[in-house]
Amino acid sequence: MGLYRAIFYRLVLAVVTLLLLSVIVFAGCQILPGDVGRAILGPFADARAVQALNHQLGIDRPLLVQYWSWISGMVRGNMGMSYTYRAPVAPFVIHAVLNSMKLAAIAFILVVPLGILGGVVAALKANSWIDRTIVIAGLSATVVPEFVSGIVFIMVFSIWLHILPLTGTAPRGAGPVTQIYYLLMPSIPLFMILFGYIARMARAGMIEALHSDYTRTAVLKGLSRRQVIWRHVMRNALLPTITVIATQCGYLIGGLVVVETLFNYHGIGSLIFSAAKAKDFPMLAAGILVIGTVYVTVNLIADLLYSALNPRISFGGSR
Amino acid sequence: MQDATAAALEVRDLDIAYRVRRRDRQVIRGLSFRIGQGETFGLVGESGCGKSTVALAVTRYLPENGRVRTGSIHIGGQDALAMQGEALRQFRTRSISMVYQDPGRALNPSIRIGAQLAEVFEVAGVPASERMDRVEAILGRVRIVDAGRVMGRYPHELSGGMLQRVVIAMALAVDPTLLILDEPTTALDATVEAEVLDLIETLRAEMGSSVLFIGHNLAVIRRMCARVGVLYAGTLVEEGPTREIFSHPRHPYTVGLLRCLPRPGLSKHQTRLDTIPGFLPTSLADVKGCVFAPRCGLAQDICHTTEPPLIPVAEGRVSRCHFHEQAPNLPRTTPPAPPTNRKKIPAFRPVIRADNISKTFGSAAAPVYALRDVSVEIWPGETLGLVGESGSGKTTLAKLLMGLTPPDEKGIIELNGQKLAHRATARQPAELEALQIVFQNPDAALNRSQTIRGIISRPMKKLGGYRGAALTERLSGLMSHIRLAERYLPMRPRQLSGGLKQRVAIARAFAGDPRIVVCDEPTSALDVSVQAAILNLLADLQAEQGVSYLFVSHDLRVVRYISDRIAVLYLGRLMEIGPAEAVFNGPHHPYTESLMAASAAEEASGQLRLKGEIPSAMRPPSGCVFHTRCPRKIGTICETTEPELVQREGDHGIRCHLDLDQMGRTVTVEA
Numbered sequence: 001m002g003l004y005r006a007i008f009y010r011l012v013l014a015v016v017t018l019l020l021l022s023v024i025v026f027a028g029c030q031i032l033p034g035d036v037g038r039a040i041l042g043p044f045a046d047a048r049a050v051q052a053l054n055h056q057l058g059i060d061r062p063l064l065v066q067y068w069s070w071i072s073g074m075v076r077g078n079m080g081m082s083y084t085y086r087a088p089v090a091p092f093v094i095h096a097v098l099n100s101m102k103l104a105a106i107a108f109i110l111v112v113p114l115g116i117l118g119g120v121v122a123a124l125k126a127n128s129w130i131d132r133t134i135v136i137a138g139l140s141a142t143v144v145p146e147f148v149s150g151i152v153f154i155m156v157f158s159i160w161l162h163i164l165p166l167t168g169t170a171p172r173g174a175g176p177v178t179q180i181y182y183l184l185m186p187s188i189p190l191f192m193i194l195f196g197y198i199a200r201m202a203r204a205g206m207i208e209a210l211h212s213d214y215t216r217t218a219v220l221k222g223l224s225r226r227q228v229i230w231r232h233v234m235r236n237a238l239l240p241t242i243t244v245i246a247t248q249c250g251y252l253i254g255g256l257v258v259v260e261t262l263f264n265y266h267g268i269g270s271l272i273f274s275a276a277k278a279k280d281f282p283m284l285a286a287g288i289l290v291i292g293t294v295y296v297t298v299n300l301i302a303d304l305l306y307s308a309l310n311p312r313i314s315f316g317g318s319r
Numbered sequence: 320m321q322d323a324t325a326a327a328l329e330v331r332d333l334d335i336a337y338r339v340r341r342r343d344r345q346v347i348r349g350l351s352f353r354i355g356q357g358e359t360f361g362l363v364g365e366s367g368c369g370k371s372t373v374a375l376a377v378t379r380y381l382p383e384n385g386r387v388r389t390g391s392i393h394i395g396g397q398d399a400l401a402m403q404g405e406a407l408r409q410f411r412t413r414s415i416s417m418v419y420q421d422p423g424r425a426l427n428p429s430i431r432i433g434a435q436l437a438e439v440f441e442v443a444g445v446p447a448s449e450r451m452d453r454v455e456a457i458l459g460r461v462r463i464v465d466a467g468r469v470m471g472r473y474p475h476e477l478s479g480g481m482l483q484r485v486v487i488a489m490a491l492a493v494d495p496t497l498l499i500l501d502e503p504t505t506a507l508d509a510t511v512e513a514e515v516l517d518l519i520e521t522l523r524a525e526m527g528s529s530v531l532f533i534g535h536n537l538a539v540i541r542r543m544c545a546r547v548g549v550l551y552a553g554t555l556v557e558e559g560p561t562r563e564i565f566s567h568p569r570h571p572y573t574v575g576l577l578r579c580l581p582r583p584g585l586s587k588h589q590t591r592l593d594t595i596p597g598f599l600p601t602s603l604a605d606v607k608g609c610v611f612a613p614r615c616g617l618a619q620d621i622c623h624t625t626e627p628p629l630i631p632v633a634e635g636r637v638s639r640c641h642f643h644e645q646a647p648n649l650p651r652t653t654p655p656a657p658p659t660n661r662k663k664i665p666a667f668r669p670v671i672r673a674d675n676i677s678k679t680f681g682s683a684a685a686p687v688y689a690l691r692d693v694s695v696e697i698w699p700g701e702t703l704g705l706v707g708e709s710g711s712g713k714t715t716l717a718k719l720l721m722g723l724t725p726p727d728e729k730g731i732i733e734l735n736g737q738k739l740a741h742r743a744t745a746r747q748p749a750e751l752e753a754l755q756i757v758f759q760n761p762d763a764a765l766n767r768s769q770t771i772r773g774i775i776s777r778p779m780k781k782l783g784g785y786r787g788a789a790l791t792e793r794l795s796g797l798m799s800h801i802r803l804a805e806r807y808l809p810m811r812p813r814q815l816s817g818g819l820k821q822r823v824a825i826a827r828a829f830a831g832d833p834r835i836v837v838c839d840e841p842t843s844a845l846d847v848s849v850q851a852a853i854l855n856l857l858a859d860l861q862a863e864q865g866v867s868y869l870f871v872s873h874d875l876r877v878v879r880y881i882s883d884r885i886a887v888l889y890l891g892r893l894m895e896i897g898p899a900e901a902v903f904n905g906p907h908h909p910y911t912e913s914l915m916a917a918s919a920a921e922e923a924s925g926q927l928r929l930k931g932e933i934p935s936a937m938r939p940p941s942g943c944v945f946h947t948r949c950p951r952k953i954g955t956i957c958e959t960t961e962p963e964l965v966q967r968e969g970d971h972g973i974r975c976h977l978d979l980d981q982m983g984r985t986v987t988v989e990a
Contacts, residue, residue, distance in 0.1 A: 213424040220378055221489070222412025222442040231438075235429050311429055311473040 010303065014296045021292045022074070022285075026067050029281045039279045040083055057083065059281075070282075074289065080282035084275070089286045092271060097253075097290055100260070100267035103168065104252035106180060107187035111194045112245060116238065118195065119202025123237075124229070126207060135203070138196025146189035150262045153188050168265030186263040190256075194248050201241045209237035239310055246302030250295035325396030327497045327529030328354040328377065333390035335372055335381070335553075343388075345603040346372050347553040350390070354497070359523065359530040361544030361561060363537060365576075365846040366817075367599050369553040370533045374501050377531070378415055379407060395496040412442045416490035420502040422482035426474040432485055433470030439492040453492070461488040462518060478932050480511035484518065491522060498523075501533045508708045509873055510929040513917035516543065535846065537580065541565050546635075549573050552599050552610045555629070559636030567647070569638040571615045574649045579851035581880035586899075587657060587702075587858040592851035592880070596652045598816065609640070616650040617642050653855060658862040668736050669696035670834050670867050671720060671754070676730030678715050678891075687936050689715045690726075690891040697835060700861065702868040704882030704899065706875060706914065710933050712891040713871045717837045720869065721756055722746055735834070752782040752831035759840035761820035765812040771823050772808040778830040800863070801826040802856065818849035822856065829860065835867040842877060854881055875918040879903055887911050890936060890944045893964060897971030905984035908973050909951040912983040943976065951977060 036059055037050035054060050058069070073080055079089040122134040141149075157164040170182040209215060210233055218232040256269035264270075272287035274280075335347040346369045354360040362370050375381045377392055379399060392399040394414050402410050419425040427435055436457065437450040445453060451470070458466035461484040474482060483503060490498055500519065504512035516539065523530060534540050540547055541561055548558040549572065557570040568574045578593035585592075597614040600606050609615070612622040621641055629637040632644075640646060678690040690712045697703045705713050718724045720732060722743030732739045734753060740746050746754075758764040765774055776794055779785045785793055798805050803822050812820055821841060828836050838857065842850040858881060860866060872878045878885065885902040887895040887910060895908040902911060913929045929948050934940055940947045946957040956976055964974040975982070 213419060213421065214427040216380060217417075217419070217425045217486075217489075218427070218438075220380065220411050220415070220417055221439055222408050222410075223438060224408060227438075231430070232427050236427070309429070312475050 007304070010300055014300055017296055018289065018292055019071075022071055022289060023067075025285045025288050026070065029285055030063065036083060036279055036281065070285070074286070079286040082275075082280055082283045084278045084280045084283065089282050092283065093268070093286050093290055096266060096268040096271040096287070097294070099265065100253055100256055100269060102179065103183050103186055103256065103260070103265065103267060104190075104249070106183045107190035107194070107252055108249065110187060111191045111198060114191075115195050115198030116202045116241065118199035119204075119241070120206055120234070120237075122199065122203045123206030123210060126210075131203075134199060135196075138199045140196075141192040142194075142196035144192060146193060146258050147262055149192050150186070150189040150259060153185060154262075157185060166263075168260070168263035186259050186265055189259055190252060194252075197248065198241065198245060201244045202238060205237035205240050206233060209233045212236070235309065239306060242302055242306050242309070246299050249298045249302075250291075253291055253294045253298075324356075325393065326353050327356055327358065327395060328352075328360075328531060329391075329393040330373070330377075331391045331393075333373070333376065333392065334388040335369070335376055336386055336388055337382070338384040338386065343386075343604075345388075345553065347376075348603055350550075350553070350555055352548050352555065352558060354529050354531060356529055357527045358546065359532060359544045361532045361534065361540040361547040362550055363534055363540045363547055364550035365535060365599075365848065367552075368550040370535075370550050371501060372553075373550075374417065374499050374531070374533055377497075377499065378411070378417060408442075413493055414496040415499065416493070416495040416497075417499040417501065418483070418486050418490050418503045421506045422479060422486045423474060423506075425486055426482060428474055430473075431470065432472050432474065432477070436470070436485070436489055436492065439489055443493050457488045457492050458485070460491070460522070461485070463488075478511075479507050480515060480932065483507060483511075483515050487515075487519065487522070491526065491528070494526060494528070496529065497531060498528045499531045499533070502535070503532075504539060505534070505536070509875070509914065510708055510917040511932075512539075514929075519543070537565065537577065537847070549576075552606075553603055554610050554639065556611060556639045557637065558629070559633070563633070563636060569632045569636070569643040569646045570611075570640045571617050571646050571649045572611050574646050575614075575652075576847060578649075578651075579847045581851075581854065581876045583876065583879065585880055587854075587861075587881055589657070590655050591653050591657055591855045591858065593651050593655075594653055594852045594855065595848040611640075616652060617645055617648075658859050666699045669733075670699050670735060671869075672696040672731075672733045672736075673716075673720060674731040674733070676716075676719055676726040676732065678712075678719060678724065678726050681937070685937065688891050688939065689936060690719065693888075693891075693893045695886055695893070695896065697867045697869060699834070699867055700865040701884065702861065702870050702882045704878035704885045705869060705871045705888065706873070706878055706885065707888035708873075708914075708933050710890070710936065711888040713888055714839060715891070716888070717756070717839050717869060717871055721754060721837060748782050752778070753834040754837075755828035755831070755833040755835075756837040756839065757821070757824050757828050757841045759843050761817065761824045761844075762812070764824055765820060765827075767812055770809055770811055771815075774812075774823060775808075775826050775830050778827060782831045797826055797829060800860065801829065816849075817845055818852060821845060821849075821853055825853070825856065825860075829864075829866075832864075833866055835869065837869045837871070839871045840873070841870075843872065843874065850877070857881065875903075875914060887914070890933065890939055892944055892974065893972075894945065894975075895971075895973050896964075897973075898969070901968065901971045903985065906967075906979050906982035907985070908975050909949050909977070909983065910945050912985060913948075913950060915985045943974075951981070951983065953977065 035050065036057065037053040038045070041050055041053060058066065070080065079093060081087065082089050082092065085092070118134045118138065122131040125131050154166060158166045164185045165182050168182055168186040170179045215228060215232055218228045253268065256267050257273050260267040260270040261273060268287055268291060272284055275283035275287060331351050333347055333350040334345065336343040336345045350373065352360065362373060364370050372385070375385070376387055377394070377399065379402065387400055397410065397414065399410065433451065433454055436454040440450045440453050454470060455466045458469060463469055463481070463484055469477065469481070469485070477485070503519065504515050507515060520543065532540065532544050544561050546559065547561040547564055548555050549564070549570065551572045557564060557568065557573050564573060565577065568577060575593065575595040579595065581592060595614055600610060600613065603610070608621070608623045608625050609618070609627055612618040615622065619642070627639050627641045629639050630643060632638045638646070673693060673695050675692050675694055676690065677688065677692055679686045679688055681687040693716060695703065705716065707713050715724070719726045722739070722741065725741035726732070732741070734750055739750060743751065772794070775797065776790060779790055779793055795805060801822050803819070803826060807815065807819065812823065815823065842853050845853060854877065857868065861868065870878060870881055879899060882899045884897060885899050886893060887902065887908060889910050894910050895902060903915065905912065917929065934947060942958045942960050943962055946952050949957065953976055962974050962976045964972045966972050967979055
């Protein structure tokens with residue numbers, strides 16, 4: 001099996017995953033309690049008006065028909081009309097996803113190097129006080145929910161010290177630097193959740209590699225410690241960490257509901273949260289599918305990256 | 320800096336301890352030996368004797384909890400223990416090199432071979448432009464023909480034998496003062512082992528290297544080393560010229576160790592193997608007198624109170640024994656005669672018969688024949704030995720009989736004349752009970768979370784339907800048969816030694832009333848003294864219960880000792896099958912002949928080395944699958960026509976175009 005065939009196979013798998021997700025999302029939205037037309041028009045609207053609206057929205061059609069028209073629209077890039085805004089869903093979702101990506105990118109850029117660095121340092125100083133500090137601090141930070149740490153950071157940095165803004169949304173027309181400045185605070189709770197996780201993975205990988213026979217070979221060759229660590233230990237040690245980071249990447253995009261709501265930031269998390277509250281089915285479904293797409297894509301990239309770095313995975317092909 | 324006249328390695332009064340649970344656990348005590356320039360010294364001993372710790376200490380790579388308490392190590396006159404920082408790095412670069420047991424793990428999996436070798440030249444200060452040429456040259460030196468191609472490969476793309484050559488090339492690249500070989504061939508096939516040993520010997524002669532050879536295989540040590548030190552429980556018990564020590568040992572431990580080995584010409588029908596009773600001392604600190612006294616048949620009162628010094632027994636020979644003169648008279652610990660209460664089973668049909676079974680993996684477009692048209696039968700009370708290199712299909716055949724993998728459709732497997740279902744899940748309880756297996760690694764085969772009682776009684780309940788008092792009675796009966804004390808019943812596998820665990824695995828197989836037990840390398844992971852005990856046990860159980868064995872092993876001496884008939888597999892084909900003596904003495908198949916030559920590597924027969932590696936089963940050679948490596952190939956007929964398995968002289972079948980008188984014979988030298 002060649003590389004291209006392997007990629008093709010993975011792509012097919014990704015599409016199947018997304019299709020399954022779409023079915024689950026669609027079914028989930030049907031189960032949501034309440035009448036859509038009633039929700040939009042309010043409790044005092046005339047029953048016939050509600051019925052007319054439902055007919056206009058197409059939700060009185062058979063489920064299979066509804067699903068087909070929805071999913072075929074999705075595939076063609078037509079995400080449908082929002083019930084709440086009476087406007088196409090696409091611009092909302094795209095805007096929100098871009099915002100979320102910005103936030104996730106900042107958190108990612110902060111946490112990945114620092115998490116790996118923390119894990120590497122902890123492993124190199126295994127069982128010392130430095131190691132224990134990093135491991136315990138990382139673990140403690142991971143178990144603090146983001147709404148707790150977020151509120152604490154708002155109190156400390158915005159309300160007492162006045163060094164960081166209260167919200168994540170920069171004023172209109174702000175330049176990139178200002179936008180990053182505004183995003184620092186929301187990314188701290190994300191950083192805290194992920195740091196311990198990445199650091200622990202990196203530490204475990206490092207310790208295993210440090211105790212391996214090939215590291216002994218490298219040391220006994222007479223290589224300096226720096227050469228041993230950089231050339232022989234790191235590469236093998238950090239491979240498993242890549243997979244973990246990729247999974248967490250998906251979390252960064254999809255799991256932002258709490259943080260985005262807390263910092264009043266218009267990302268995909270807060271978008272699907274409000275869509276769910278308003279029973280805005282097209283908006284909700286499109287949002288979830290977009291998150292799913294990002295998640296699947298990121299994992300696909302991680303798999304390919306992993307196999308590119310690991311010569312033992314050659315997709316069954318021999319040169 | 321380096322003294323040209325100094326010993327390559329001089330170890331004096333070395334004491335090493337590991338810190339375990341805040342207590343020092345001594346592993347090496349008062350060890351002294353010397354390796355002169357150009358000398359090859361072997362350090363031999365069973366697992367746990369501390370031989371690898373010595374190698375780690377010499378290379379200054381003891382684990383963090385390991386500490387040299389007293390003593391000194393000098394290499395080429397340099398004090399190895401005093402070295403720090405840059406000096407230590409230089410010392411590792413120029414003075415010592417090491418070849419390890421498992422070459423697959425000793426090389427970095429994600430760096431190309433060429434780059435890994437080039438590093439050696441980098442630290443030695445060779446300019447970047449010359450390094451790759453030097454790598455190519457050194458690979459040529461270890462007889463790798465296609466050096467350029469190998470340099471571009473990753474370790475997982477090369478075979479074990481090839482990898483070990485690469486590691487040897489790496490070790491010899493800078494012409495070190497001392498070369499340490501730590502079990503360099505233990506992980507390799509016998510045929511590959513023979514080749515690698517040849518190579519080491521040639522290179523050593525060419526370069527005049529001084530070598531510390533660490534190993535447990537006495538035969539390999541005998542071939543490779545001029546002098547040998549026998550290590551027991553961290554203590555050097557005997558030292559001297561290898562040939563003298565192995566032919567006239569003067570320490571009871573050495574005597575016992577040599578007696579454990581199944582020698583050529585010895586069979587289970589004539590003699591039981593001798594064993595060494597008891598276990599290694601758990602703590603060296605508590606040992607008052609001689610460390611070996613608790614296990615020694617010659618021990619007197621003085622042995623338990625006063626530690627003997629190393630006593631000179633001959634020119635250049637020492638033995639740490641008060642009664643070294645009597646050592647050769649060490650009484651046997653097991654009666655030599657095999658059990659006489661032989662259970663006679665009327666043998667009118669084979670207990671198991673496989674007719675034309677094949678196993679094909681892969682797709683129809685690209686089939687891989689793991690096993691092809693193999694027919695074997697095993698008679699009641701008989702052992703069929705199964706030999707062949709890795710990849711020859713030994714384990715596949717065992718798995719097919721067990722029903723762990725189904726064979727291709729057309730094959731037939733019969734138990735006592737009854738056709739067996741291809742899958743174990745479709746077989747009757749009585750059939751499952753009759754067909755049992757003992758695996759190579761008891762650690763992996765026994766459930767760690769169950770007690771010994773649970774492990775052994777489960778098949779009794781499941782297959783035999785035993786309950787309550789009947790179960791207890793059967794359990795204690797079995798335990799006494801397997802010679803396993805009942806106090807082990809409540810324990811869990813990790814609390815037992817390797818030999819005891821294998822006894823439990825055997826007990827589990829015998830929990831029902833098996834008619835045939837597949838033994839898949841049952842002693843390969845064990846020390847020789849434990850191996851001897853397990854082989855005795857298997858032979859005794861066979862004599863008492865009339866059970867049959869399919870005995871899979873790569874160790875021809877072991878197979879020869881335990882087997883009545885032998886089957887030889889190569890690339891999934893049955894090349895030869897017949898009575899053990901006929902197969903071993905010949906005339907035999909050229910492949911069997913080559914295996915025998917490789918097994919006798921320690922006698923350095925020189926000829927008949929199998930060149931190259933076993934071809935891929937995906938692209939088996941045309942005609943006779945062995946023609947690419949055959950030392951007695953006749954001509955084109957071998958490349959075009961696959962010979963039939965023809966019965967010659969009685970029931971001795973050989974798959975070869977040669978006539979009987981053209982085939983080789985192997986003369987067994989009685990050791």
